[in-house]
Amino acid sequence: MSHSDLAVSVNQLEKRYGTLAALAGVSLEVEPGTLFGLLGQNGAGKTTLIKILLGLVAPTAGTASLLGQPVGRLAARREVGYLPEDHRLPEYHTAPSLLHFYGALQGLSRRERLARIPFLLELLGLKGREQLRIRGYSKGMKQRLGLAQSLLHRPRVLFLDEPTDGIDPVGRKQIRDVLLEQQRAGVTVFINSHLLGEVEQLCDRVAIMRRGHLLVSGTVAELTPTKPTWLVGFETPPPNDLRWEGCRLEPADRPGLWRVHLDAATPDSIDRFLAQVHRAGLRLRHLEPERATLEDLYLTLATSERQAS
Ligand SMILES: Nc1ncnc2c1ncn2[C@@H]1O[C@H](COP(=O)(O)OP(=O)(O)OP(=O)(O)O)[C@@H](O)[C@H]1O
Ligand SMILES: [Mg+2]
Secondary structure, eight states, X not given: OOGGGOSEEEEEEEEEETTEEEEEEEEEEEOTTOEEEEEEOTTSSHHHHHHHHTTSXXXXXXXXXXXXXXXXXXXXXXXXXEEOTTOOOOTXXXXXXXXXXXXXXXXXXXXXXXXXXXXXXXXXXXXXXXXXXXXXXXXXXXXXXXXXXXHTTOOSEEEEESTTTTOOHHHHHHHHHHHHHHHHTTOEEEEEESOHHHHHHHOSEEEEEETTEEEEEEEHHHHSOEEEEEEEEXXXXXXXXXXXXXXXXXXXXXXXXXEEEESSXXXXXXXXXXXXXXXXXXXXXXXXXXXXXXXHHHHHHHHHHHHHO
16 A cells, blocks of 8 residues: 555654653554554553644654645645544533534535534434533533534544543443444544553554554454463363363353363364363353453563563
8 A cells, every 4th residue: 555545654753742752753554444543551642643643733753644645734634533532512512503613613514514413413322412501411422422523524534532431331332333334434543542442342453552652553363363272161060070181171260161271272173172072961152262352462561561671
């Protein structure tokens, strides 16, 4: 993919605040239509990176481009939706009046706004509350309205800074569904988060930052390889004196499940385990190859740094 076709391209990007390097030479590419998750602890530099891409903060070194254009150009900025972290919406507005106000600022005609706003209110589950002023909104409602605002002008790239922070599970699921729908429509979604499980569930590609450095990036599958172990569950627990051949069983940290360690990691070794299950007259109700989670990776990276420093 050539440079000009990328949704986001960042090369050796650096941002210093005095002696602090908020970004210490970050390089990153995001292809169009990707649901991209940028992970990292507080202060890692995630928001700084988004702000540079939006042209809100100037880098001290390096280059960044958005939809093939250097950041800061109005043409690219127009194609972008943004949900800032800790955003504040004017309290005296209702959802429709706020969206009309922002829509007009973005140059949408009244006709476009009249078509788009009810659609977005419905999409984000805010329909039926059109009379309510924002001061009466719950946190989750504010977040969903913020998302509606970011989608108003049909952006090609969406930057969401902690979109589901502080939102209940039902609200999170709604937001995830909206983002997947955007992706299906070809939108690039760039999410900053420290919710590992959520990003793992939602994103095609992830990157992990710490203290201004990009540590790893790749698909979730690349970053979370399968382990040589399986998790199994039985209808009734296997007798303790059952002798397993070619493998070892131990109780797993998930209730009712066992972890199977295979002596040899050949493709048929799990089949040999299954044959023994069958011979012993046991019945399976769960069988799953174990894989590392993003949390495993994240914690490994965190401890390896502690040892190094
Ligand atoms: N305007 C500023 N002036 C001074 N330092 C800043 C400024 N903005 C950010 N920083 C510093 O840059 C570093 C990166 O901050 P940033 O907000 O990008 O982190 P983050 O990954 O978004 O963190 P969080 O998860 O807490 O939102 C932090 O150490 C922060 O204190
Ligand atoms: Mg941040």
